[in-house]
Amino acid sequence: MGGFLVLAGIAFAHLAVRTRQTLVAIAGVAVGVGFFLAVSGMMTGSQADFIRTLVDSAPHIILQDEQRAPAHQPAVTAWPGAAVAVRGVRPQDEVRGLKDWPAMLAAARAQPGAVAAPSLSGAVAARFAGRTEPLALNGVDPRIEGQLTKIEASLVGGHLTDLEARPDGIIISRPMADRIGAHLGDTLVVSSSAGVLQRMRILALIEPDARAGFYAGDNAAYGLLRTAQVLFARPNVVNQLHVKLGDPDAAEAVAATLEARWGYKWVSWQERSRDIRNLLVVRNIIMYAVIAAILLVAAFGIYTSVSTSVTDKRRDIAILRAMGFTERDVEGVFLIEGLVVGVAGALAGFAFGTVLLEILARLPITVQGKPLVLPLDRSLRQYLIAGAASLASALVAAWLPARKAAAVDPVDILRGAA
């Protein structure tokens, strides 16, 4: 330790006499670290916000009555390998249903922290004042469904649970209501492919609000599960299970497990948003490339600073070696110089980045007339990453010239000076 202090003393003395270059190098690191904090804070902040919306707005897992691969025709199974011609196969177009759904529901609910609800969904036509529009009607259990999605937050004029008191109630989107000219409290005539007609009263409207993060499209509509079963003439049938887990990150694994056990298609939110998340990966690669470039520039600053120091101090290096300082000691002096610049730059960069983040947080941004607060990641983790990256690049940048300093042959210098 005493040895380290001696070397640090020499390093500080070197830096102190070259104040201007030292400050420039420190500023380089500070700018790099500051921009890292601001850019990365914005990117990871908005990304976390976006993922949260993806996760929270819809059920973590949706079970649909579909298979990953269509089942083989019985004839193909009966004569494997034979040339089988099957004619006149018509896809079933009516609402089918999940076999054993109560058992699957129980299995889903047995997951840690899980909430699960059955639903029956299908296409219906809604008529109002002579206009007809298709709707994707979801028959749900209002109380549980409200815990599964963010729908409640995007409703105007009523609540999801209002459906319990009004089995003939329906919730449609506001754009849909505008399209058919209906208002809250109006009654639509809803008909299904099963030929059932039902008069349904609009209890609430879904507002397509970007911030609630829940919007399944203009055609989405909600009603009571029992009412949907009547409409589709499928009493006690369910064709979807909606599951919310205690740990959203576990959804993909849980879905795979349940799918392996029960068949059918269990779609996790990760699977649902795979394309979007791939885009995020690309975005992150671009961001880190930019950050790396900034840190590289900062590292060049340190390299130049330490490198000039080594060139300036060849005489001192020679005398230190003659005095009995080892090559390692000499290397240490210049490594410490780089490290001091790196640490000072990181600290200054923390201050700079904090100011930048504060400015970003207060930026008055409006999106479609609504004020938007930028989601920023200002966590300690960001600071640790920035600090570690700048220190690592400082060490590498200083190490290259420090090695050259260690390799200086004192005899060469002494001969030249004599």
Next chain:
Amino acid sequence: MTALIDLKDVTRRLVDPEPVTLVREVSLEIQPGEFVAVVGPSGCGKSSLLYLLGLLDRPDAGSVRIDGRATETLSEVERTHLRLERIGFVFQFHFLLPELTAEANVALPIRRLGRYSRREADDRAHDLLAKLGLQAEAHRRPDRMSGGQRQRVAIARALANDPAIILGDEPTGNLDSVNTRLVVEEFQRLAHQEGRAVVCVTHDAGVAAAADRRIHMLDGRIVPET
């Protein structure tokens, strides 16, 4: 009695940029308490010999023993440590670190050796400077001192770890006669009263005359006094 410094048939050559022999088959023994002057024309290899004695350079042939201990087999780190503990250099140019005060310069080797606390090291450096009449200059940086004062600081630094061997390469080369006499008297005291071996390369006939023994060099060899 084993000699403090013992050279046997030491040869040192350079191949780059052209082959040249700096030191040829030099054998030499130096005892503790001896003040030895190395003299000879410019380019005859005096400095080269001193670098070999001081373990800054390695011979191509022959052996260099310090305290009876062979140094060829030692690692660079071990040789450096031996230098730190046993050998003090004084050069023609003072070679002080310009950013540090006189006291900090002298304290460097003491602190590097690590036997004393920082405070003790500074005190010891201060004492050494005081003995050389530099009490008032202890907290000055080299650029605020005269040439003679700087050279005495360099001597104090060479003495910092109480070395058995002092090596000087024209230490009085830049000094006036008054300062030269101060340095010579100091070297005599270090040898005769403190029992150190002092080897001093010099062009100054006065310095050479003050030494106990003169080694004449010519073309890399030791030659008899003429």
